[in-house]
Amino acid sequence: MTPDELQAARDRTVPDVVAGGLRVLFCGINPSLMTGATGHHFAFPGNRFWPVLHLSGFTPRQLRPAEQSELLQYGLGITNVVARATARADELSAEEFRAGGDILTAKVEKLRPQWLAVVGITAYRTAFGERRAHIGRQERTVGGAHVWALPNPSGLNAHWTAQSMAAEYGRLRRAVTADPHPGTGTGTGTGSGTKT
Template identity: 80%
Template structure:
């Protein structure tokens, strides 16, 4: 991609990879310019989402961004907090994040995944007003969907290696598998949990 081709992708919307009843709906911050130019989520070569998804056991092999639709067959999907593409996430305003959180809530209520996994704890904090949120499972739910904040897989996130990220993704995978094995995600120990 040339710089001009990437710049031409600014503000584009990239379609979600979603279906109803997913096990995990992964939620990026917003599409980068490479993602918008190709139409494939997490397409920038330095982004570690696809390797980490495989290392954590979510996929049987490392998918390429162009194979994103194959995630649906594994009960996985991808969306974003903010739909419009930018070169950097810091180009987005707090109001865009808050509006993205409102739209994401409506999407999760409609699609009813078991887990919403937001890849970027800072984006989660801003979108949902949870200033003290940390990586891991959250108290907040959307309907019966549980929420997990994951580290941002961007190559710019030097605090996390691919291996330590994969360990956190694997914690979510184990929780998702456990909730899938229950007859209904809302039933535990024979009682209905109001989430």
Template identity: 80%
Template sequence: MVAGGLRVLFCGINPSLMTAVTGHHFARPGNRFWPVLHLSGFTPRLLRPDEQRELLSYGLGITNVVARATARADELSPEEYVAGGRLLEEKVARLRPEWLAVVGITAYRAAFGERSARIGPQQRTVGGSGVWVLPNPSGLNARWTVEAMAEEYGRLRSATG
């Protein structure tokens, strides 16, 4: 779900099996993307995964680093991340969002070879767009609370004006 000229193109790691079945990003119960997006101020109300097209009206879109659906991201190979990073760079160069927001530090490091990257804005650009790495909203990422994630996502929202 992408378009040209977005404020932010959110980039998940890869589709879950639930996303593959429903066609809706971050569709797995327990994924905190939609609540965090709302709490951080990106959306005026809490959207459901089946309302993802509404994001375009807010200048937001969603894609993935790797297209292959899996039950868990740790099923992906290093080669898939690197190949996905190359394809993502081409997509971003074509669409020109203001920011590429990769949701998952491990995915960003693997796809772009940035081993020392940290959560937050990055020094590099991808396809000419700024890059911001955000915490992975998966329910498996228990290290980050919804509130802490909303604060970090909110930093990006503030940077987009």
């Protein structure tokens, strides 16, 4: 991929990988230029989403970004808080995040996944006005889905290793497996709300 091809992907949108009634809808911050150019979510070579998804037990093998549609057979999907591709997440405004939160809520209401997993705590805090949110299960619901905030798998997030990220993603997977139909969509689901 040439620098010109990447720059041409700026502000592109990438179709979601979604279906109704998913177990988990993973929600990225916004597409990278590589994702915008290829049409494949989490496509930047340093992004650890695909390895971590496998290490945490969500997929039986490590999928490549080009195999993203295979997630649907596992009851998993991908969307973003903000749809447009940028080189860096800090190019997005707080207003874009808040508007994205509203769009995401409507999307979740329509698709009715059991869980919404936002991969990026800062994006979650900004989009939903939850300034004190921590990594882990959240007390609130979004569009009727229970919410888990996960670490951002970007290679720039050096605080988290692939192994520590996989442990947190694994906590979500165990919660999904233990309670495959949490609550009734009214925000009264079970669980301790444990956070790290």
